[in-house]
Amino acid sequence: MFGQLKERFRGLWAPEPALKRMQLAPNEQTDNPLMLQSFTWDTLHPTLSWWQHVEQEIPRLAAMGVTQIWLPPPNKGANQTGRGYDAYDLWDLGEFDQKGTVRTRWGTREELLSACATARKHGVDVLIDAVLNHKIGADRCESALAVPVNPQNRLEETGPQRTIDAWTAFDFKGRGEKYSSLKWNQQHFSGGLRRPGSIGTTNRAKVACIGYRDLVIMDGPNMPVDKELGNYDYLLGIDIDHRHPEVRKDLLDWGVWILETTGASGFRLDAIKHIDYRFVLEFLRHARTTLQWPGIFAVSEYWSSDLDAVLPYIKTWRGATTFFDVPLHSNFHNASKQGARFDLRRILDKTIVQSFPNDAYGTITFFGDVLHLKCFYHKVVGQSLESWVGAEFKLHAYAIILLRAGGHPCVFYGDLYPNAECGDPGVEKGLPPLIEARKRFAYGPCKDYFLERNCIGFVRLGDSKHPGCVVVLSNGKPGKSHLLRMFVGKESANATYRAFLPGSDARITIDSRGWGSFPSSDNGVQVWVREEFVK
Template sequence: MLSIAAINPKFNTMILFSNRNAWLYLTFLFIGLNACSSEMPLEEPQATEVANQRLSPVPASGTVMMQAFYWDVPAGGNWWEEVSTKIPSWNHAGISSIWLPPFSKAQNGPYSMGYDPMDYFDLGEFNQMGSVETRFGSKNELLNLINTAHTYNIEVIADIVINHNSGGNLEQNIFTGTNTWTNFTPASGKFNRTMYDFHPNDQHTHDWGVFGGYPDLCHHKTYVQDWLWKTDYSVANFYKTIGVDGWRFDYVKGFEPWVVKDWIHHNGGFAVGENWDGNAETLEWWANEANASAFDFACYYAMNDAFDGNDLNKLNSDMLWKRNAYKAVTFVTNHDTDEIWNKNLAYAYILTHEGYPCIFYSDYEEWLDKNKLNNLIWIHNNLATGNTSILYTDNDEYVARRNGYGSAPGLVVYLNNADFWQERWIETNWSNTAIKDYSGHSAWMPTTQSGKWVKIQAPPKSYSIWSIK
């Protein structure tokens, strides 16, 4: 048995339970009853109704994140208003933060997804790059969205693109001997840039990475640092004044991790970096150097191999959340990559394990069963506590236990990738205690033995999640 000691009170232990009603934590003891009988027939049970309401407002730091966009959301300036209408239901489901796309004016104006930034201070109020509004809407609509999110105690995470810029004018570049698109005179009148602010320049020729041939910002320049994060007139401080609570840093392979660390030092807030690397050790190194969280690509690729490759032993692989759950943002898909087909098992995995899970907008609103996702969010926010012990794996079975924290009970999750019902004896956190499947997939309500053992089951290509009744 592999035990992973990484209790995460910020994201899904102590904070989550500080405001919960006491009834959730009571353990009902039944002395003398055996666990689920081995003679119980293995047959498809009737689904049971599972409570799916929040007991109290979820704290606004580190519970479940919603990526509130997908690639090529409808153009026309209505996206901020669309997302605003979702906030009440997302709050009711247990979402505690929303990650918004880059919201400043970009080169492609009303058609841009924001990853080609031109004017960081134009949030949809200046007539440049072919429009006043951005693809997503106006500045006032953005501010209304942020205020609505805060009304419901939901944090706003801004997508920050600071590796590269786009939309500048041509200038004769003395460092390249050619004409380059490095002369930026944004309509906001803030953060004008020239060849001296990009690579190569009079300070050095390059940094860690260039993206798409765009002009590559030089973060060693004091002028660039001051305008991006160090001063009261910086981009970071401007975003803070409109209500931004945290940061998602795009393409962090393009600049050194000290940039993110210094940004957080001057401005605070939760931060997560997109370090697109499947090596858990590399992710941990970057997160430590940047003093930030990282998207757990190691977990993502392991889930793809496990669920789509029909080998759940792959879930024994090294992942960032196993090394440091405080630093791991887990996810099933995002706007850039969508490889996992068996998403139901993947969401059951990230919403019962340690780390800070992120749900993709299209999965939640369009592609998957919203009620099942809401149920998993409820389970995550109310039951998924303590460190993790992996109890059993084979090609199509995976069983893990969250060991609870304080009075919080923990859970057992059983993932079944086979085409038929399966059952297994496992060791729980509880002796002589009635338990049930909070996913509603199994009607069994067994009682654990005095030695904490019990038999549980899981439906084909699905999961069950067990905790105290």
């Protein structure tokens, strides 16, 4: 279906802008909006729960300019250290004794709600990470009918239907029927992966890798999802059947309940390429309609570096959600690996932010936590994924997403805070000034000067309340300097511009026509601002 849509609609119409209709910051905020992904995959605080740590940091983050905090999945996972992506019970926020713990990895329900209340008090919106694709950690096995399929082509059956012991019964004895009375069983799932010892599968299986579908009610290809591997409905664990009426009601009710309970302003939607796209639209529409809040924020994780793969979703969903700009992340990754061999003029090529700037979620998030998550997913299903962005290019990438127009940037906790998992001292030192430059200067029309292979720049011309700025990025060999001639506006004729980032107090003078020649810096990133606005 999506392949046909891609050909039919390519270039004929653009989707309705998503960002313009969504809440990116509390209404009273007038500065540039900014999101923080407030967790990493492994890092925990030595003395506080993670919710307590986040709450403690909120005043500082709000002062920096953060307007949204993306929380990790708040639900109970399959074990005591589960991050929530191993979703066991969405309705358990750290309240019930289930899976050997009352609290989640991140803390208790009370601590979560306290952190959310503090965020609202300081003018910071909260986003919930919604894991709607699968469940893991079933309470017991059931006998189920299954058809083995080729894991590289899920539409190809490799044997006859058979009875298996499937981990598909979720009883939630610790929670009982509080919040929801649904007890999940085999009729609520569409498939899984049989592999010895894997979570949520049968331990009796002696076959190395057999996928199965048609547990009870399915008698043909799965729902409309991404066509990778023939049909990419299955990712890991036990795959949820979003066509079942009881499933739909439970998840739709949860979406409204979690926003009302936490006071959150929207969702980060996990693994949408594996979910019936019609259900995702219904999920968002139901929350917005029920709560009478059309501005509920949503960003979807569709993991593909191929712009053509995500285009049909962007166009079909017509502004219902923003999208992580994975193609942009892929360009950042390539730039960090290739060094001076990478042509910076191509950094935005075939990205969402270039094609649809009002739908792109230009993000650094993939440098850390989400990449850990995707590696976990792909390790489970027998694949591999590697697309780290090296520290030597991270500040370049942050300058692009934080200071250019278009898209909605997200800062990653692991780049802002010292940590043994993925932190880098140079990035930790250089990132806060870029965030400050976004808050104070990066406003108004944007003019790109992508003129040299190893040196590019852009100018933000400012608005009635902000002075604007000039950004120069270079990736040439050490010791080689560049000059970019850029227009900053006739109103800045004969003005002095000063380097804003720490480590340099260089100055240049704009000519009488509003043009200036801006040099590159030793570390490859510099922001220039009129001297009278630099404190």
